Amino acid sequence: MGSERVRRWESGALAHAVTDPFGQGPLPWLRGSELYFDDTGRMVPWYVDTPPSAGATSPRATATATAPRIPAPRSSDDGPWPRSADDVHCQIKGYASTGSVAPGEAIDFHVTVNPPQQFSVDVYHIGHYNGDGATKITSSPRLSGMSQLPPLAADRTVSCHHWWLSWRLPIPSYWSSGAYVAVLTTVDGHRSHIPFTVRATAPADLLLVLPDVTWQAYNLFPEDGRTGASLYHAWDEDGRLLGEADAATTVSFDRPYAGSGLPLHIGHAYDVIRWAERYGYDLACADARDLHAGRIDPTRYRGLIFPGHDEYWSVPMRRTVELARDQGTSLVFLSANTMYWQVELGPSPTGAPHRLLTCRKRKGPGKPVLWREIDRPEQEVLGIQYAGRVPDPHPLIVRNAGHWLWEGTGAGEGDSIEGLVAGEADRYFPRAPLPDHQDRILLAHSPYIDEAGVLRHQDTSLYRAPSGALVFASGTFAWSPALDRPGHADPRIQRATANLLDRICKRE
Template sequence: MGSGHIRRWESGAYAHAVSDPFGQGPVPWLRGSENYFDDTGQVVPWYVEHAPAPGASGPRIPPPRAGGGPRTADDVDQQIKGYASAGAVAPGESIDFHITVNPPQQFFVDVYRIGHYGGDGASKITTSPRLSGIVQPPPLTADRTVSCHHWWLSWRLQVPSLWSIGAYVAVLTTADGRYRSHVPFTVRDGHPADLLLVLPDVTWQAYNLYPEDGRTGASLYHAWDESGKLLGEEDAAVTLSFDRPYAGAGLPLHVGHAYDFVRWAERYGYDLAYADTRDLHSGRIDPTRYRGLVFPGHDEYWSVPMRNTVELARDHGTSLVFLSANTMYWKVELSPSASGVPDRMLICRKRRGPGRPALWREVERPEQQLLGIQYAGRVPEPHPMVVRNASHWLWEATGAHEGDELPGLVAGEADRYFPRTRLPEHDSRILLAHSPYRDHEGAKRHQETSLYRAPSGALVFASGTFAWSPALDRPGHVDERIQRATANLLDRICKRD
């Protein structure tokens, strides 16, 4: 199938079947010339090269290249696509990139760090030399599992010891300037910090349908049959490989949630360390060293070691901040790749075949016992968040009053308190929003935002909505009351005056 007949699913949005306004893959965390198709087929610009001229104000938008500038590579022709050998890497270590280029030609890699950077959203840290690109072999498939572990090494990045920890994106561009793709990764270290930001790479992979070619790709949600018909969960993959690119633009679905928080938190100088969820799983980090753990994005898939580690941290006095909804819903396992590299395979049987149930609430460990609330359902249209207990310190100086409606703050998916489900042990507990909405059938539902103090003194906050992180720093979604409420929470956790 030629690229002249791009169907909607090739944009990276259709096959995910996501109806929420914050789930359309990469969103404008950067501004400028990059194109990304949203779920309506409209082009969303979101990329800028951060290289202001001396004395100039604002970012320099690169001039269009021949042919109108780079456009996003697709998963059919795979003009340029790649993946990294690890999700997170420490300064002084190396990370390998495996990249396919079609037709074969030279390419280069610009590495950006996500941050505020005067509003630009990211800063270019380094550029690779010109590299030789080849057409890598087709992905290997077995029982819906797609892997590119057999791709040749294209570039090894030795991360300098002076690099700042943080969320990074490698931007791959063909030498002719026509196509571009992305590879996210994290730079972490073991130095102490107030807050540990945990990037949800396990959930990112669960949604990854690469390659979105109408034939081969599979996620935990979708696959295709021989005729190109998109199949649902009952026919989707059970095991996924991290050894493959992300579909579409090369950035995960919901990645914008994390970047929204990163930009805002770095703007206001919070002392952040970075890790991904596989670091939690493997024990590479000790979360009890931090005042708080922040889970900024959609974080739906958790392994037993992840949950045990986080509960242990809470019981040692480390606060927990969950800024999304539908957190810790599915129970998963991580296993080594065929070559023995740890945590390169994600396994979740959902409700199919023999074995134990895959929902945490079905194995007598419902999410509410950690979060204080748990997943209630999808929110088909954004609704207002209705403030409750406005005299609480979280709402202090926000200007929010009892019963105030914060427009659009209940969106995507919602959590609430389930009265028949056991709560975690707590010294105090409060609900800070109670927001009615209607589900897909028109039935009345409600969302809630929760905060409790564990016996250890740890605070555990759960926003109960997808829209909280975008309200911090996403153009068109910023809400100053949410910004201040988040600052009130983090300042208390960090013991700021």
């Protein structure tokens, strides 16, 4: 096992750059303002990163380069600093006992530390916070860290359900619904993350649904060249990365996320949350498994927002969302390739519900698991559906510029919004059934070149259901980053999205 290969695994590159150029995104939550005391008593910033390449010359790269930066790493003789743990050495890694928790309940963290040493947990609430992106809510005391037993693996399914409890966090009744992240830091300066959600219990105008089912489908933990597996990849005995045919069919939520501990595509949700709070929207949060388990009633909200790549849906998830739409709750899909695979959620070996995710894809006998192959194409909900990958970003071409969605954006008919068709794209399929609707319109129709060099088109869709609910689908991965991602934010997309949410929330 060569050192170059190990460095690739340690970097998280395999877990966090699968198909989406906007998947992880920057995490400038506190811009280096939060400091920790290390074990020598010296103060060090909680998050460090290297500055952008000095050779960056593209408009987007230049915008990123001029944005506020967090401090660069210190030299090795300038003392320790927080640095990301990796899946090879597992300096510190952990997972939460549940994806979402209600105020008044408690969430358990299961953490392994190598070598055993003390660590602490700092909990941050994601939001705008005057541009910081998050604020620290609480901290643990110094905790005794232990090296937990290695992950268990059975038929490519990797689980750490046997890890001992490390810290229990009671959620006070006054905590706001939203996205949170627990930052784990060892005394010798290694860091990892555990995301979780405080789900909605109080009324709100909008409910943002975090796609934790899709996050887990892509999770390759442990990215160690031996054990880790996702629904996309696994390893052979020589440490080579195998493709989908040899990947797992069942993955467990009882394990950390690979790399930094933050899932692929989580940056999309953070972009939407920061922007929505800055614009003053009344926003609550839940995760996809809350829809599956019936822990929330989506008809209590004026609209549901799906902020990022949300590819894997169970039957209860889809049924719940369709029922909400048919009772007047609007739906906003800000990415592409949504509701593509049908999945099942089952209990863990300990009996905890909804902790195993199964999607057989095309492996072995049984019914197809693409929604469109069981005569329930995703276009019946979204108005468009998945068309394919976009290898290089292309412009989004405005269509029907006189529509109220484009009002005040300055966008004219046929105008280009650079880089907005990226990652993956949806389009209208004439042979697939459309949802029942009062009216329907395409608001972008954008050519791009696919992986085979063939000309394709992306569409952005909006329709009004018979209930009066609006259903919007951006048809591209790049819409959410255009709301608040440094180097990608676009005022035309910001205004168009505000026009949409204002209609939904009756703020016009």
